Amino acid sequence: MAVTKTSSVPDMVVLSGELWQELLKLVTAQYKVIGPVRRGSEHVFAPVKDPRVLDMAYVTTILPPKKVFHQPFQVLFSFDAEEGTLAEAESGEEKVVWGIHPCDMHAIAILDKVYGVEYPDPYYLRNRENTIIVAKNCTEIGEDCFCLSMGTGPALRSGYDLLLTDLGGRYLVEVGTAKGRKLLSGLDVPPAPRVVLVEKEKRLSQARQRFRKRMVTQGIQELLEENFRHPIWEELMRECLACGSCTMVCPTCFCYNVVDKMDLDLKTGRRQREWDSCMLLEYAQVALGQNFRRDRDARIKQRIYHKLLYYEPQFGTLGCVGCGRCIGACVKRIDITDVVSRLAESVESER
């Protein structure tokens, strides 16, 4: 990645103990920081004022950091019912998202394509521009994680402003952009010697050996195309509750609904968008009660086919980054990797 030097801050430093704490203090004092915080037995991305609440050892979060950019609720503009549009929604202040994992960064790169092309989405792009991204390579692997097989982790190669790698009690901090370098400017630290990269790669290669799940991606498009009417879809229909949790937690899902909310005076209001899910019945309903995806199997198929088959022609990449959230969020533990391997196995056994 091309890096322009804005100061004497080195491209790569190693921080431990006090210096690491110092960095966290500086950043949280200067910026609105959103980072991984423990909530009960799980983690969430939440505003962090006191760096002590940051939990850098988190494995996954309930919602992906997508929510900072493509917000669950986004006011588009306010209006007067008679006069029309008034003000457009204001853009927020500059913020830092701390500790984004590689899978979630890859998902953001996909959303950049969804929202950045053709009719660029000003709300998403503004949130992107306003945000400094501090990513973190994964050295701990969760039980549902399969980014390795999707080529989206556990190491990140690009897209970050700063990149952290836990070297055990100390952090390797790599600068990706001038925006990232700015965060380090208050620290007086010498450049790290290049040999720390050996240590970094060793930790990442150890992490690669700890994956328990993988997606069979070879031939996956053909497999799905040829098995649109496979009995597995009916089995899944019987299991799936069509609650929409899998899409709500997915870092690459982009669908939204739009609603007009009136104020109490019934004269003015706001147009707002909200995350939506293809798993819900109303999603594909059209005039006079016709619905293009009434049956649940059609909706489960929409999700899985969209992720694994249709993103490719739409955005030039698979739509799943292997974060595993949909597996963890499913009451019935429907597992997208398992669906694909069962499909592959049953086709194999027919041969």
Added chain:
Amino acid sequence: MINPFKPEMAVITEVVKETSDTTTYTFRFKESETRETWGFEPGQFNMITVFGIGEAPISISSGPGDTGFFQHTVRHVGNVTNALAKKRPGDVVGIRGAYGTGWPLRLLYGRNLLIVAGGIGLAPLRPVIREVMRQRDRFKEVEVLYGARTPGDMLFVREFPDWSKHVNLRLAVDMVPPGVKWDHKVGVVTTLFSEMFSQPSNTVVLTCGPEIMMKFVVRGLLHMGFSPDRIYVSMERRMHCGVGKCGRCQIGPRFTCKDGPVFAYEELAALPEEVLGGVGR
């Protein structure tokens, strides 16, 4: 940055009732700059806003040659479309567009044209008919088959005498209520195939209507030897953005709002039928 979600204000200048549940509105943009720069292709749609109620995708039903104003023909079926029913001349709505693919007009020049429409599906085809009337000599034989539920459900009836001077118009209704005089066909629109003069050779087909109708139209025409690569269909899906962002309108890998609503039939034929009809088996 241009905000694609922010509608332009447009004033309703005329309201004409087409049928008991459908109305044609004439609009004029408030801003003179928008009036001068805005344009569209036949087959494209606008997102119409009734502030406080919401937005709905509606095809443009006037011709591209109609300047200074544009029209929409709206069937009142739900929140936004029923709120529109209460609007009078002078009232203001929000408009953004024009979006989506249009009918392949250039392909039609020098060729025969067969239009098959059902119900409200005639609205997005009226711009083509108006274009044919404006530049009649650019097209060869033009035939329009139009089907509706009853004679009272037919749109644009007052224009039929004028249309008939330029194109061969054939009508069919599913049923005729007692006491109503009807000189045309009774039956679904495909029953008009047996009497139409359109031949497969050098003919481009444009069709819009309920999906089940289009399915039988395409099936019938293919059977008669019409070329699948010269059939175009206009699809309807739920839409919340019109610009490829909200995901609502997806058909397989395609976004109806930007890859459609007008699709080459062959593009859709490549997808599993369930993706199109959607209702599983």
